[in-house]
Amino acid sequence: MTGTNHLPSQASxxxxxxxxxxxxxxxxxxxxxxxxxxxVLGNVRAVDDVSFFIHEGETLALVGESGCGKTTTSxxxxxxxxxxxxxxxxxxxxATRVDLAKLTRxxxxxxxxxxxxxxxxxxxxxxxxxxxxxxxxxPLLVNGMTNRRERVERVAELxxxxxxxxxxxxxxxxxxxxxxxxxxxxxxxLALHPRLVVADEPISALDxxxxxxxxxxxxxxxxxxxxxxxxxxxxxxxxxxxxxRVAVMYVGKIVETAETTELFALPKHPxxxxxxxxxxxxxxxxxxxxVELKGEVPSPANPPSGCYFHPRCEFAVDVCRxxxxxxxxxxxxxxxxxxxxxxxxxxxxx
Amino acid sequence: MNHATPLLSVHNLQVQFFMDEGxxxxxxxxxFDVFPRQVFGIVGESGCGKSVTMxxILxxxxxxxxxxxxxxxxxxxxxxxxxxxxxxxxxEMRDIRGAQIALIPQEPMSSFSPVHTVGDQIxxxxxxxxxVHARAARQIALxxxxxxxxxxxxxxxxxxxxxxxxxxxxxxMIAMALSCHPRLLIADEPTTAIDVTTQAQxxxxxRKLQEEHHTAIIFITHDLGVIAQMADYVQVMYLGLVMEExxxDAIFHAPKHPxxxxxxxxIPSVHSTPRVNLPTISGSIPHxxxxxxxxxxxxxxxxxxxxxxxxxxxxxxxxxxxQAAACVLYHDVEVPR
Ligand SMILES: Nc1ncnc2c1ncn2[C@@H]1O[C@H](COP(=O)(O)OP(=O)(O)O)[C@@H](O)[C@H]1O
Ligand SMILES: Nc1ncnc2c1ncn2[C@@H]1O[C@H](COP(=O)(O)OP(=O)(O)O)[C@@H](O)[C@H]1O
Ligand code: SF4
Ligand code: SF4
Ligand SMILES: [Mg+2]
Ligand SMILES: [Mg+2]
Numbered sequence: 001m002t003g004t005n006h007l008p009s010q011a012s013x014x015x016x017x018x019x020x021x022x023x024x025x026x027x028x029x030x031x032x033x034x035x036x037x038x039x040v041l042g043n044v045r046a047v048d049d050v051s052f053f054i055h056e057g058e059t060l061a062l063v064g065e066s067g068c069g070k071t072t073t074s075x076x077x078x079x080x081x082x083x084x085x086x087x088x089x090x091x092x093x094x095a096t097r098v099d100l101a102k103l104t105r106x107x108x109x110x111x112x113x114x115x116x117x118x119x120x121x122x123x124x125x126x127x128x129x130x131x132x133x134x135x136x137x138x139p140l141l142v143n144g145m146t147n148r149r150e151r152v153e154r155v156a157e158l159x160x161x162x163x164x165x166x167x168x169x170x171x172x173x174x175x176x177x178x179x180x181x182x183x184x185x186x187x188x189x190l191a192l193h194p195r196l197v198v199a200d201e202p203i204s205a206l207d208x209x210x211x212x213x214x215x216x217x218x219x220x221x222x223x224x225x226x227x228x229x230x231x232x233x234x235x236x237x238x239x240x241x242x243x244x245r246v247a248v249m250y251v252g253k254i255v256e257t258a259e260t261t262e263l264f265a266l267p268k269h270p271x272x273x274x275x276x277x278x279x280x281x282x283x284x285x286x287x288x289x290x291v292e293l294k295g296e297v298p299s300p301a302n303p304p305s306g307c308y309f310h311p312r313c314e315f316a317v318d319v320c321r322x323x324x325x326x327x328x329x330x331x332x333x334x335x336x337x338x339x340x341x342x343x344x345x346x347x348x349x350x
Numbered sequence: 351m352n353h354a355t356p357l358l359s360v361h362n363l364q365v366q367f368f369m370d371e372g373x374x375x376x377x378x379x380x381x382f383d384v385f386p387r388q389v390f391g392i393v394g395e396s397g398c399g400k401s402v403t404m405x406x407i408l409x410x411x412x413x414x415x416x417x418x419x420x421x422x423x424x425x426x427x428x429x430x431x432x433x434x435x436x437x438x439x440x441x442e443m444r445d446i447r448g449a450q451i452a453l454i455p456q457e458p459m460s461s462f463s464p465v466h467t468v469g470d471q472i473x474x475x476x477x478x479x480x481x482v483h484a485r486a487a488r489q490i491a492l493x494x495x496x497x498x499x500x501x502x503x504x505x506x507x508x509x510x511x512x513x514x515x516x517x518x519x520x521x522x523m524i525a526m527a528l529s530c531h532p533r534l535l536i537a538d539e540p541t542t543a544i545d546v547t548t549q550a551q552x553x554x555x556x557r558k559l560q561e562e563h564h565t566a567i568i569f570i571t572h573d574l575g576v577i578a579q580m581a582d583y584v585q586v587m588y589l590g591l592v593m594e595e596x597x598x599d600a601i602f603h604a605p606k607h608p609x610x611x612x613x614x615x616x617i618p619s620v621h622s623t624p625r626v627n628l629p630t631i632s633g634s635i636p637h638x639x640x641x642x643x644x645x646x647x648x649x650x651x652x653x654x655x656x657x658x659x660x661x662x663x664x665x666x667x668x669x670x671x672x673q674a675a676a677c678v679l680y681h682d683v684e685v686p687r
Contacts, residue, residue: 065545177634207395207635208572209650212616212628219627234545237575241618241628260624278550279620280575284598288579289550296515296548349620 018091019053020228021077021196026050026086026101028072032301044301046072047083048252051327056091056195059222059229061239061260063275064249065297070232073249074198076101077230078115079108090115090196113143113192118199122181122206126173132159132184133169139191158187162217179210186217190225200232215242236279240264245333248272251308252300254327258334265348268336270313273346307339315340355425356383357534357566358407358451363420363434365399365406374638376402376415378590381666384534389560389567391581391598393574395635399590400570401456404536408447409438424450449479452527456539458519462511469507472526479530494525498555517548521555528559535560536568541576553580574617578602586610589636589646592666596673606675609647645677653679 027050029043047069054060062070075081077088079100088100090111098111119125126135136158137151145151156166162183173181182202189197199218203211219242221227233239239246240260247257248271256269267273274293281288295312298304304311310320319339327337338344361381367374377399384390392400405411407422422433424446436443455461462468469491476487488507495503498521511519520540527535537556541549553576560567569580577584578598585595586607594607605611615629622628633650636642642649644660651659658678666676 065547177637179634208574208617209395209613209631210634211618212630213632215618216627216630219625236546237620237622238618240620240624241622242625244625264620274547276620278546280549280553280573280579281621282574282578282602282614282617282619284578284581284602288575289554292551292554293547294551296517297545 018095018097019089020056020058020091021230022053022087022089022097023073023077024051024087024089026073026076026088027084028069028076028081029084042301044299045252045303046300047076048300048303050086050249050252050254052247052254052257054196054228054230056228057222057226058245059231059243061231061233061243061246062249063233063236063239063246065234065275067297067300068249069252069300070234070249071200074117074200074230074232077196078117078198079103093195113139114194115196115198116189116192116194118182118185118189118197118202120201120205122178122185125185126181128173131170131172132164135173135184136187136191139188143192154191155187158191161190161221162187163213177210178206179213182206182214183217186214186221190221193225194227196228196230198230198232201234202231203238204233204235211238218242236264236275248275251298251303253308253337254335255309255337256335262334263348265350267346267348268330268334268341268344269309269338270315270344270346271309273348274312276349277347307337315344354385356423357386357425358384358568359421359423359425359430360403360407361421361423363403363406363422364418365402365411365415366418368414368416372639375590375641376638377406379420380587380590380592382585382592382595384566384568386533386566387560387564389569389580389582391577391584392568392570392587393572393577393584394587395572397589397635397638398587400587401538404453404538404568404570407433407536408451408453409433409436409443410447411438426450445479448475448532449530450532451534451536452530452532454520454523454527454535454537454540456542458523459511461523462519464510464512466510467508468511468514468522468526469509472507472522472529475526476529490529491525494529495522497528497559498522498525499551500525516544517551520544520548520552524552524555524559528563528565531563532565534566534568536570538570539572540569542571542573549576556580574602574614575619586613589638589641591646591663592676593647594673594675595666600673604673606669606673606680607677608651608653608679610675612650612652 026047028047029045031040032042034041050073064070076083083101086101089097090100091097133155136155140151140154155169159166164183203214231243243260245259246263247254250271256272277291293312306322307320307325310316325337325339327335330336330341363377363380365377367376380403394400406417417434423430424433462471472491473487476490492503500506500518500521541552571577581598584598584601586593588609593609605614612631616631631650644662645664648654648659664676664678666674667681669675669680
């Protein structure tokens, strides 16, 4: 039974009490401007008060439909974007914590190698004019490994690590399939021994028959290198496989977080339950899609009142239209933002 | 179940693209029958020839693509015509397109013109095939919009495709496709660019419309979950060839072809056990200029038999009852090729 275990099962093998990353009340608003004088008409609340943590060696999946703010959250953590407000506490190896949100570019520089990104699209994310050696070796060079022989050795090691032959080092990306390119991207991301790896939909652009290879590779690498993953996905089926915990986002907010098996078996937020019910199951004897979630995801520039999900929620009551539900821990490790979380019995997937 | 005559019968269809670098064998001898009221599913990974097969049926292949062999027999009022023999730009083919066979493409954005309202485009499509005035055509379009569940249909008719959300745009496309009451609807990955909850709405809508209008559907996808939920009968394609076909239940519960078996084992699913490695298929899909000899799946097949699988393309043959597979494990091949 997982629900009684306060620490997420996977993280409990890592006794360090403090999470590697703790995000608190993160907000990222994009101003909507108009006209010559760039009057601000309002804000796109792409990330709107998001909190979560990830323990070292753990995988947290961030799931939600397109436009819910997954990429914006990831980009804030990597400080490709500066958050509007909030904290992002990152544990450095000497056990002090720094707030990534507050650091200047200068202060961020020594931390950058510790946080790396795996891209969604392995086709556009690799420079077609660079060889594998250049692509994977670049971060090494930038970080001071000027000796070419040394670099060749390290690149070879990295290529072997991700299941590519070192002999391919002088080839260009176009000679490789999508799955192989994703391996190249992973090798590059791992070049500097990162601690946190943000993978933004890393398999959604891949062929079905190679998706499992990349997921397995990510699992293996995590075990070998004690990597911490923030795994972004729009697809719950992928997430079941790789993550220890899952956070579900809807219109810029996290509506539910729980340990993976618990979230799938006992969802407490109606949106999570709807997402689960919408996944077409590859078994014709199991008919899915019988409960229909009506309507569409609202725009984060103009979200509904109260609970953002209320216009689509079959359980909505008056208070849902008036008040935003608090995001609270309902059972150990299970956080939900729904006024009726404790009374609803929602169907899950065993 | 289907003693009826097929609505569409494709025989040994071959489509090639004649490129400077060489010939791409996009579809390499595909045959199938689609019966009235059936949802005929075609599943396969990108590049296996699903869209090209559909474009060949509709005669909308872009050059340098050409049908080099095969028949595409459409049954119309008891007589059959071979679409492969028709002039792609002739009147007969234009009449068939839209009125007899309609297409719902993957990305409706590129199928709607950005400079005309969606209403005008549907009205034009209706008037192309039906002798009605503009007012009556608008009325039909409005009803179609209601049918496919577009809120505020009157207002939406006067909007442009880019003003609609992805889900609404796909609904508008479905409305357009059904506006001339085609007997066969081709849905080519109609939900691939759409989120899961919207996908569930669109799939549900298609199923409802199919029951109401008794339209036959060729449903194409790379998503095994979607095909399991939508199709009655399934054909599994790989590199321009059919690997296996049969009723949906047989394909998912008693797959015979090593490719189908491996694919079903490897897909991540909401039922998989967390954090346990999935069985994988080794390697990747070969480049079209690098087609393996013999069985196209042989470089990745765990049951590959050297000297056999790489020598001949195994033909698609019955493997008991209604199911068929193209694999030497079931049929020894003597025919050299
Ligand atoms: N630079 C930007 N300017 C304005 N709006 C943006 C910008 N980037 C993202 N958004 C908006 O923020 C929301 C969240 O986007 P994103 O984080 O990309 O979502 P996801 O990755 O979950 O699909 C969307 O409504 C998107 O349109
Ligand atoms: N316009 C084109 N020019 C050259 N090759 C093409 C063209 N369209 C498709 N092909 C090739 O035909 C094969 C089948 O493509 P397609 O039917 O689009 O695959 P899918 O199953 O993904 O729909 C692929 O190998 C593709 O490269
Ligand atoms: S707070 Fe109300 S509207 Fe929101 S998810 Fe819960 S029940 Fe539904
Ligand atoms: S013909 Fe041979 S290589 Fe092809 S699927 Fe059958 S056993 Fe595998
Ligand atoms: Mg994104
Ligand atoms: Mg296609």
